[in-house]
Amino acid sequence: MQDPKPVYLTKEALQKLKEELHYLRTTERARIAKAIAEARGHGDLSENAEYDAAKEAQSHLEARIAQIEQTIANARIVDxxxxxxxxxxxxxxxxxxxxxxxxxxxxxxxxxxxxxxxxxxxxxxxxxxxxxxxxxxxxxxxxxxxxxxxxxxxxxxxx
Incomplete structure (x- = not known):
């Protein structure tokens, strides 16, 4: 596997990414988990559009979290x-x-x-x-x- 490319950011941009990551991990994960639990409560999951939508939202959220984590891991601060x-x-x-x-x-x-x-x-x-x-x-x-x-x-x- 090749080394990941560095991502050049200002201190401010890195801080914004860290804040977004914290928000997604805490607030958004909790909101989506609640939506999944509510949709499960509606019964049959095989034809439950709310459940499918909540699971898809969870998938998008986790992908964004992974993307931000990767960016932060490869970040290089430019003075x-x-x-x-x-x-x-x-x-x-x-x-x-x-x-x-x-x-x-x-x-x-x-x-x-x-x-x-x-x-x-x-x-x-x-x-x-x-x-x-x-x-x-x-x-x-x-x-x-x-x-x-x-x-x-x-x-x-x-x-």
Whole structure:
């Protein structure tokens, strides 16, 4: 079995995951266990839709708990103050210009667990994120997106 890949997170993101894990293990497990017990009380389990739904919810919950536990186990905290701003790396904020439209956009490169498109936080695994990683101010990157290929010029990199 290969070593798991590290997951780079800020301290805040790791703390949020730990809080979510605690909530799921305590509150949500208890809520679903209660729902399963109530559904069992309705008799025949072979045609009990409530029971099936509660068991499916339990399955989804346990999968999410396992996913968070795996992420936490592989987490590596990144000190944002030590990020090199000469190149685009995880947690860099990159201002780019779309060379076709002239529009400027600001992206912050984050781990997949921290994506927030409304806040401009994109995954380092996304097409644009991959295109920007390791690049410098002035570089022009061609990125394949669902709408086709776009050319972005890096105007500024900050942290």
């Amino acid at each position: 944002e103050n030590k990020i090199d701003t000469t190149k685009a790396y995880i947690f860099s904020t990159v201002r780019v210009k779309n060379l076709k439209t002239g529009d400027e956009q600001l992206f912050t490169l984050v781990s997949p667990q921290e994506v927030d498109l409304a806040a401009g936080k994109i995954s380092v695994n996304s097409p644009i994120g991959k295109g920007l990683l390791g690049r410098s101010v002035g570089d022009i990157v061609e990125v394949k997106v669902p709408a086709g290929k776009i050319q972005l010029q890096i105007l500024e990199i900050t942290r």
